[in-house]
Amino acid sequence: MPAPNFSHRINQALQSRREKGLERKIRPVIGGNQTELECQGRRYFNFSSNDYLGLANDPELVKAWQQGLSVYGSGSGASPLVTGFTYAHQNLEASLCDWLGYERAILFNSGFSANQAVLFSLLEKDDLLLQDKLNHASLMEAGMLSPASMKRFRHNDTNHLNTLLNSDCANLVVTEGVFSMDGDIAPLKAIQDKCLDRAWLVVDDAHGIGVLGKEGRGSCETAQITPDILVVTFGKAFGLSGAAVLCRHNTGDYLTQFARHHVYSTAMPPAQAHTLTHAVEMIRGQQWRRDNLVELNQLYEELLSDLPQYRETQTPIKPFVIGKSEATVKSANYLRQQGLWLTAIRPPTVPNNTARLRITLTANHTKKQIKTLAAGLRQAIEKQGDAS
Ligand SMILES: Cc1ncc(COP(=O)(O)O)c(C=O)c1O
Numbered sequence: 001m002p003a004p005n006f007s008h009r010i011n012q013a014l015q016s017r018r019e020k021g022l023e024r025k026i027r028p029v030i031g032g033n034q035t036e037l038e039c040q041g042r043r044y045f046n047f048s049s050n051d052y053l054g055l056a057n058d059p060e061l062v063k064a065w066q067q068g069l070s071v072y073g074s075g076s077g078a079s080p081l082v083t084g085f086t087y088a089h090q091n092l093e094a095s096l097c098d099w100l101g102y103e104r105a106i107l108f109n110s111g112f113s114a115n116q117a118v119l120f121s122l123l124e125k126d127d128l129l130l131q132d133k134l135n136h137a138s139l140m141e142a143g144m145l146s147p148a149s150m151k152r153f154r155h156n157d158t159n160h161l162n163t164l165l166n167s168d169c170a171n172l173v174v175t176e177g178v179f180s181m182d183g184d185i186a187p188l189k190a191i192q193d194k195c196l197d198r199a200w201l202v203v204d205d206a207h208g209i210g211v212l213g214k215e216g217r218g219s220c221e222t223a224q225i226t227p228d229i230l231v232v233t234f235g236k237a238f239g240l241s242g243a244a245v246l247c248r249h250n251t252g253d254y255l256t257q258f259a260r261h262h263v264y265s266t267a268m269p270p271a272q273a274h275t276l277t278h279a280v281e282m283i284r285g286q287q288w289r290r291d292n293l294v295e296l297n298q299l300y301e302e303l304l305s306d307l308p309q310y311r312e313t314q315t316p317i318k319p320f321v322i323g324k325s326e327a328t329v330k331s332a333n334y335l336r337q338q339g340l341w342l343t344a345i346r347p348p349t350v351p352n353n354t355a356r357l358r359i360t361l362t363a364n365h366t367k368k369q370i371k372t373l374a375a376g377l378r379q380a381i382e383k384q385g386d387a388s
Helices: 006-019 059-072 080-084 087-100 111-122 137-145 158-164 188-195 219-223 249-258 270-285 287-304 325-337 367-387
Strands: 036-039 042-046 104-108 128-132 149-153 171-176 200-204 229-233 243-247 317-323 343-345 355-360
Touching (some): 087 270, 104 249, 111 200, 111 229, 111 243, 158 188, 325 343
Parallel strands (some): 128 171, 171 200
16 A cells, blocks of 8 residues: 655645635734734734633733742643642632532633543444534534534524434534624523433533623523533633533543543643632622623624624624635735734635634723724725725
8 A cells, every 4th residue: 555645635735725715824923812912013903812801911810820830830740630630620620610500610721622522421322412503613523523423403593403303312412602703692591492301411601601691600691501511611701721511410520530631631730720710700700891891892883783794793702704715814914904903714614605804802902992993894895895
């Protein structure tokens, strides 16, 4: 058998991405977690970060991490079942359970690994996994690689979900609480009603936790449901990184034994766990951050809702849907020249012909920044009209 020609394969894949206008670029920035960032000596208003509550640079949180470092040192030194699990981790788990009303919380180094761990450790051959069509790549990939058969229900379509449930096998239904590229909220109550006694429900609330609901408890609290498993991630509203899976006692014990991403991965640094516990307190207590977001959301709507590209959302995720990839990249580049940093999101991340600018608001944005954004978006659309 001839040796696989990996270089050829790599070159072809890169070439094809370029030809389709889908090539992504990575570049270092300063202040990517602030409302103004700097790249190659130029400053921009930043509408791309998921630091929704503006915690990443909050002096109180930075200080908590510094204190954590001086108490616990740097890394955790081992995986949780060896010596990586400390009182800082235990405290974080307890504060998450207290806040979100679960018996157990199991920590992970990222939302990606938490999602994969949940699906891989729960699903067996002959099970049925039902996922919303727009679920995050981490969930889709885990579903495809799992031994279960996977079906995707139409986005937020509970009737379609209902037709797919199968009473002859174990069913696992997975949805996001807030969809990352559309900013819309799943009909969680209706989904849970369909699942009753027929399926377990997993909600990935990466984009809802901290932002929605009383004390920032997220989209499940807003919908008044308690899914069997709730995944929360710390890279967005918490201003840090990592994730937790909230569940019942037995499920927690099971994940501790069998979730490979937990068992075979170095535990998050204890100082990080310490800081995350502090972030939970800030999220619960500082309602003004969510109030700011509501005000900015209203202003964004007032300024832009007459445009066909505008999409209404109740969350800080504001898709501005342009359609064609090339036109979207052109608009993003034009806005960049105007000092506005937005990300062009293209297929395969979103469906064909729905390429968009993904705009995210944070509690730290000013009204002036939103007004500048709105004026820039209008100009970008006018430019497109001139060019066509
Ligand atoms: C819905 C959703 N789930 C999971 C993840 C992955 O989380 P993390 O960035 O912590 O790996 C993301 C990340 O963007 C996400 O949007």
